[in-house]
Amino acid sequence: MKVQNIAIVMIPECSASILYIVHETLQSVGKAWTFATREEVGVTPFNVEIVALTTDIINAPTGAPLKATHTFESATTPDIVIIPDLFVDPFNSVIGRWPKEARWIKSQYENGAILSSICTGALLLAESGILNGKMITTHWCALQRFEQDYPSITVKPNRVSIGTIDDRILTIGGAGGWEELIVFLVSRFRGTAESCRLSKLWLLGDKSDGIIPYATGFRKRRHDDKMIEELQLWISENYDKKNPVAEMVKITSVSKKTVYRRFMQATGYTPIEYVVSLRMEEAKDCLEANNTNIEEIASDVGYSDMSSFRRLFKKHTGVTPNQYRKKFLKYPIKP
DSSP: OOOOEEEEEOOTTBOHHHHHHHHHHHHTTTTHHHHHHOOOOOOOOOEEEEEESOOSOEEOTTSOEEOOSEETTTSOOOSEEEEOOBOOOTTSOOTTSOHHHHHHHHHHHHTTOEEEEEGGGHHHHHHTTTTTTOEEOOOGGGHHHHHHHOTTSEEOTTOSEEEOTTSOEEEESSGGGHHHHHHHHHHHHHOHHHHHHHHHHHTOSOOTTOSGGGSOSOOOOOOOOHHHHHHHHHHHHHTTSSSHHHHHHHTSSSOHHHHHHHHHHHHSSOHHHHHHHHHHHHHHHHHHHOOOOHHHHHHHTTOSOHHHHHHHHHHHHSSOHHHHHHHHOOOOOOO
8 A cells, every 4th residue: 555645734823732743643644543553553653744844843923843853854755734723813924934835735746646735724825826726724713814805716605515526535524624624635645544543533523422433343352262263253153143143153162151252251252242242343334434234234134123233233332323424434535
């Protein structure tokens, strides 16, 4: 898998919170889930750099320190450029304020990079000239600036996010929209499964249902019991059977009591808890990935009784299957 180089543009007007949270979140791709769950996902991390005219520490408008990891000259050629939100006076023009940064951004676009802006970061993107004739979104306080200073750019204030037809320019309407941008980029370049893992780790999106829907209900424990390892592998391939635990016991040369005791010691689960947890995780994966009928998903993971499936699913996740799908099934940013 190709390593995408991501450059986050830093200027003195940047918001420190968005600059660093975007950096931290993207840096966690392919690494943080394994750290938190011990599950190996095999996802290639991004190479993320904060780029600016200087690597000296400067102060953001709030007084928070800002420090780039690279200058524009020393930065790795980026595949993706992100411009965070900016603290700028909405009543004064910014035309000509960032000539070097604007030229660098334009040159990256001409080299094939994807460009994205968060909130008022669209003003710096506009200064590069690449938004001329295009439709974008930005923070509501910047609408007057675009009307007066960039009349060739069409702003859609009713949209939270807008992508161009070729998905090479993405604009997000508010600072809080960084979550949507991150999820979109991760989904596009590392797949929906990794974007869902990232959403769960960072609790991205609507949190009104609490934290249980974000949690993995299946935590693997490392152990040295070879028999239980073989049984775990067998279950992973047969969890959809009518009574997998009974069949699992039959393939061993020890008693049911011994199997249950060793299984609990090795995994932290009883065999039936292990099967149910695995079934629920598989159902969650299906709900995150596509619009397959819920009855079909239930059948695929071993449940013919929909009421039992829905009851167990809500017990494990805190929400119904439909609510879970709405929370985690990701859609592209529309033009």
